[in-house]
Amino acid sequence: MCLACEEQEYFFRLWCADFLARGEMPPGVTVEDLEALGLLPPKPAAGGPGAAGAKSPAAGAFICDSPDE
Numbered sequence: 001m002c003l004a005c006e007e008q009e010y011f012f013r014l015w016c017a018d019f020l021a022r023g024e025m026p027p028g029v030t031v032e033d034l035e036a037l038g039l040l041p042p043k044p045a046a047g048g049p050g051a052a053g054a055k056s057p058a059a060g061a062f063i064c065d066s067p068d069e
Helices: 005-022 032-035 049-059
Strands: none
Touching: none
């Protein structure tokens, strides 16, 4: 695969991951497409607003791996 194709696949994967992080299915993408990219389809919300609120902070958490200076 050429470098341009690899880059396009990488950005497509990031684009899909952005939708999945919000719990949405990317438009025009099937579950089979996601599995081929190594991504899991979004899970349906099990509860009401309380369940979604509890999940949000963990999804946006960021942990830096770089050493402290």
